[in-house]
Amino acid sequence: MRIKRMYLLWCMFLVPFVQYAQITVQGMVTDTATQDPLPGVSIIIKGTSQGTATDFDGNYLIEANMGDTLVFSYIGFQPKEVVVSGGTLNVTLDEDTTLLDEVVVIGYGTTTVEDATGSVSSVTTEDFNKGAIVSTDQLLTGKTAGVRITNNGGQPDSAPNIRIRGGSSLTANNNPLIVIDGIPVDNTNPAGVSNPLTLINPNDVESFSILKDASATAIYGSRASNGVIIITTKKGLTGGFKFNFSSNTTVSKVGKKIDMMDGDAFARFIQEYHPTETDLLGVDDPSTDAEDDLSTEAIEGRILYDTDWQDAIYRTAISFDHNFSARGSIFKSVPIRMSLGYTDSQGLVKTSDYERVTSSVKLTPRFLDDHLKVDINAKGIMSKKNAIDEGGALGGAVNMDPTKPIYDNSAGNLFGGYYQNLTYDEEFDVMQLDGQWNPVAILMQRYRPERVKKILANMELDYKMHFLPELRAVANVGIEASKSKIKEVYSDNSIATYNINEDERMGVFNPGVNYRENQDIINRTLESYLAYEKELDGIVSNFDVQAGYSYQNFKNDGNKEEYTYDDATGLRKLQIDEQNPTNRYYTELNLQSFFGRTNINFYDKYLLTLSFRADASSLFTKDNRWGYFPAAALAWKIYEEDFMENIDFVNNLKLRLGWGRTGQQDITGSVGYYPSVPLFEAGGATSQYLSGYALYSAINFNPDLTWEKAETFNVGLDFGFFPNNVLSGSIDAYYRTTDDLLAYVPTAPGQSLGSSFAKNVGSTESKGFEVNFNVRALNQDKITLEFYGNTSYSRAEVTDLQDVSKITAIESGLPTGTGNYLAYHAVGYQPYSAWVYKQLYDDQGNPIHGAFADFNGDGVVDNDDRYYKTLRPNWTFGFGFNFNYGKFDLSSSFRGQIGGQVYNAKRLTSGWVDNALPDNTASLSNVLDFYTGAADFNFVDIQNEVPWSDYFLEDATFLRCENIVLGYRLDDAVPNVSMRFYGALNNPFIITKYDGQDPENFNAIDNNFYPRPRSFTIGVNVDF
Known part of the structure; x- marks a missing residue:
C-alpha cells in the first residue's frame, strides 16, 4: 500500500515537469487517401523557427516540448496542426484539391x-x-x-x-x-x-x-x-503494417432478352402463315388428317410445351470477390506492399464461369543515403474459365422451336436426357440429327477449361550520382510470361459427338477430348536512360534532359492438338499433320529504340518539351527497319502573368500547343510476323507429288513494307476558376493525319503470290475536340458535392487508298452466306462505314420487301446505288456525381454516345416470315415476335440485296447508367479499425431507341450478343 501511495505522490510531483519537458518526437507522415509516405513535408514548432522535414520515406525526427503544436505543411496538401502528446506522432495529410501539384x-x-x-x-x-x-x-x-x-x-x-x-x-x-x-x-x-x-x-x-x-x-x-x-x-x-480487407458479393440478371415468340404465339404464327407445317409443332397430336381441327385456337390449346429457351440458358449469376493487402516495411526501412485476391464470377449463361487468383508484391527500398532507389514489382495471376460455345448456345436459344421441351427422359432417349429432334435417313436406315441442336445440351455436355498462369515482374534501379546529384541513371528490366492450357471435352451421349457410322449404318457417339492447346509466351524488356535535372536562376528556371535505349522481345511458342472422328473405331483420334506432327506454332517480334527528351521552364511561365525516338522493328526489312518520331510541345501559364495578378477568381489558366509524329508497325493480326520476308510453307497430305514428300509453296510477302506514320497537332486549355477551384477542367482540339497506312489489300491476278498481301496503301485524316470538367458545388466540413463530366467529338475520313477505292472491314461479316461484309474503309468516307441500299417504304411506313432506291436512275438497282452510312459514333460522353454527408457517401456515373448505327442482325436471321420453315432440317425455327412489332411481316426472305438494306441499321444513341453506389463508413465500432459498407447497382438502366438487345457494340453488328448483366453488389472494406 505504501508503495502505491509513494508512486502516486511522485506522479503528482512530476506532472508539471513532464508537461513541459523536451522530448524527441518521431513518426511518419502519409497521404490520407493512399497511405503513401510523403517526403519533404515541412514540420515547424508553432511560434518558433525550429523545424525539420520528412525524409524520402515520410519519416521525421524533431526535439519538442510536451504540449507544443507541430505544424505540418506540404505542397498539394492541406496543412495540419497537431499537439505533442508523446514520443511517437504519426500524421496523415489530406490533399488540397485547389493546388496544381498533383x-x-x-x-x-x-x-x-x-x-x-x-x-x-x-x-x-x-x-x-x-x-x-x-x-x-x-x-x-x-x-x-x-x-x-x-x-x-x-x-x-x-x-x-x-x-x-x-x-x-x-x-x-x-x-x-x-x-x-x-x-x-x-x-x-x-x-x-x-x-x-x-x-x-x-x-x-x-x-x-x-x-x-x-x-x-x-x-x-x-x-x-x-x-x-x-x-x-x-x-x-x-x-x-496497415492492412486492408475487402469483400463483395454480386447478384446479376439479364437486363433485356430478344423479343421472340412464346409457344402460343408461335403456334398461331405457323397456323396463319405456314399451315402445312403445323405437324412439326410440339402438340399432343401432330396428325394433320383432314378430320382434325387445325384452327389457331385448337393448335394453341394442344401445345404440350411452352419453352422460353433464353430463360433456359440464362441464370441468376452469383459472384464473389475477396482481396487482402498489407502495407508496411520489413527490415525496418524497406517499404513493401503485398496483396492476394480471389474472384469467382459466374456469367449470365449457364456454365460460363470465371475464376481468378491474383497476388502481388511491391518493394521500394532506398540505399546509399537515398541515392539509390529500387522498385521491385511482381504480379502473379492464375485464371480458369469455361469457354462456352456462344454461337451455338445464344444463337440456338433464339432459333429453337418454343413448342419443344428441354428434356426428354423417355426410355429411348439417346442424348443423356436432353430433347433432340431426329430425322430418318432412308439411305442408312438410321436416325440422325436434323441440324437444330438443343442449346441447353450444348452448354451442359461440353466442357472447355482454359487455364492461364501469368507473371509480370520488373526491377527498376534509379541511381542519383554522388558526385553530381542532378544526374540520375535509370535501368529497368522486366519480364511478362504466361503459360496457357486449353482442353475441350465432350461428355457421353453428347449431341455434338453423334455420328453415323457408314460401315455399320448406325448412330454412334464419340465423346472425350476434342481439342488441346498449350502455349508459352515470354516477353522481355530492358530499358535504360540517363536523366539530368537542374534548377537555375534567370531566364531558364529549370530544365531536365533524358536519353536512353529500349529493347523488347516478344516470343510466342505453342502447339495444338485437334481430334477427329474415326470411322473404324468410333472413337476420337488425334489428327496428325504429316508435315507438322506436333501442330506447333512459333512467332517472334523484336523492337529496339533510342529516345531522348528535354523539358525547359522559362520564367516559371513558359514550358517547352522536345522529344525524339528512333524505332526498329523486325517486321520490316533492313532498308525500312527504322522509323523516326519527333515531337514538340509548348505551354503558357497565363495565370502567372503580371496582368492576371488582380484577377482573383482565376486559379489556373494554361494554354498548350503540341505537335508530334508517331509510328505503327503492328499488323501481325492480319499478315503474321514475317510479312516482309520470302518464306515457304509445306503443303498438307493433299499437296504431295510423291507420297510422303510435301510440296512447298511461296508465302505472299512485301519487301517494301514500311512504317505507318501519324502526325498530330493539338491545342489545349487547362482552367480552374473561383475559390477552391469550384470549376476546373480542360479543353482540347486536335487534327491528325496518318500516311502509309498498313493494310491487307487485294491484288490483281498474276501480280503477286496470292490474292491479297500487306501494303502501305494511303492516308486518313481525323479531327476532334474534348472537354473535361469538374464542379465542386459544396465543400463544407460535413457535406461535399462534386459533379464531373466529359464529352468528345471525333471524326475521321479516308483520304487516299492509292489503287483501290475501298478496303473490306473483315470484322464486319454478316451472319448470312459466306464472305458477306457490311462495312468498308472507303475513300471520302469515315472508316468502317456500312455500304448499304436505301430501303423503300409504302404509304403506311412499312418496308417494301426487296425494293430499294435507284439513286443513279439507270433503272437497275445494283452496287452503283449503294451508299455509305457511318457506323461508329462521333460523339461520346460521360458524367456523374459524388456526394458525402457525414459518414454517408452516394455516387453515380453515366456514359453514352450520340449517333452511329448498329446493325440489328437478329432481324436478319430471325425477323422474316419464311425463317420459321425447315431448312435442311425437320424442325421449325422460332422468329422475332411479329405481333409485338419486333419484326415486320413484309420481310418474307433475305435473298439478293436484302441483307444490305439500311432497314437493318438503327440509331445507336444511348445513355447508360453505369452504377449507383451508396456507402456508410463506420470508424468507431472497433479501435483502430475503419469499415465502409456499401451497396451498388451496376448497369441499372439504359435509355435508347434501339429495338434490339443492346446498342453498345464496337463492331456495330448485334448478333448472338452475350447480354450485359444488371447486377446488385453488397460489400465491405476494412482498414486496420
Missing part, C-alpha cells in the same frame, strides 16, 4: 498538372468506377474524354475495345499501348484470355495516366500511335 505519370518519368505540356488525363482511386468490377478497364470506363471503352458483351472476361481519339489506323492494331509499372505489355492475348486486363487485380491499381496527343506519346514511339495508358499500382510504406 503528380502525373508520363513516359519515363513524372510531372505535375501544373507543368504538363501534352494532353494528359489522370484518373486516380477517388475517381474509379465502383461496384461489380472484374477487370481493370472497368475502373476507367466513361471517366475521361476521348477514351471510348466498349466490351464485346457481358462475359466475365469480355474483351474490351479501347480507342483513344478513335484510333489512327484502318486494319493495323488500333489499341493503345498499356504500360504497367514501367513495363509496356504485349498486345497479343495469351490463349484462353479474352481480356488481358482481367489479369491485373483492380484493387492493386493506384492510378491511370492517359496520354492522348503525339507530343505526350511520341516518347514511346512505334507502339504509341493510338495513345498510351499508364497503370501505376499501389506501393508500401515505412513503419508498422
